[in-house]
Amino acid sequence: MKKNVTLFYADDDADDLDFFRDVTEAIDKNIEVFTHDNGNQLLVAVKNPPPSPHIIFLDLNMPGKDGFEVLRELKTSEEYKNIPVVIFSTSNDQKNILRSKELGANLYITKPNSFAKFRKSIEHTLSINWDVFKPSLESFCYSC
Structure with missing residues (x-):
């Protein structure tokens, strides 16, 4: 693993953040x-x-600017559009998944309910070479 990887994560659920x-x-x-x-x-x-x-890991359902709005703002900005954004949501609704992809998200993960699965999803995300990764519909959604 690279040294000093910096992750940002936005979620209104304190338990999920912890x-x-x-x-x-x-x-x-x-x-x-x-x-x-x-x-x-x-x-x-x-x-x-x-x-x-x-x-950046981003929940979809948050008060104020929701994940879709934040995603849109990041991906339409010349300065921030190349930062990988991973949608991290409890929703596995196809409409949310497709909308996330259309707005420029790099990966979609349905929040796992166990420590082991959660760890595996984060390890998967950290193993991706984001400079070359171009998700297909199949590879866009991890554990959906």
Whole structure:
């Protein structure tokens, strides 16, 4: 694993944020995780480095700016459009998955319900070479 990987994660569920921190710490202590309670906080953090994220994890259902709005804002910005965005949602609704892909998300993960599956999904995300990864419909959705 690369040293000092920086992940941003926006989710309004405090338990999900804590679980994400626990899983990433179990994977590698060199992963820096910055969590945000909503999409607006995440956007402020992205626009005011340091740090800058290597990957952004984004929940869809949040108050204020939801994940779709944040995704749209990131992917239509020349400055931020190349940051990989992983949708991390409890929803496995095909409409949400397709809309996420259309808006430019790089990967869609249905939130796992066990530590082992959660860890595997994060490890999968960290193993991707984002410089060359172009998701097909099949590879876009992990564990859906």
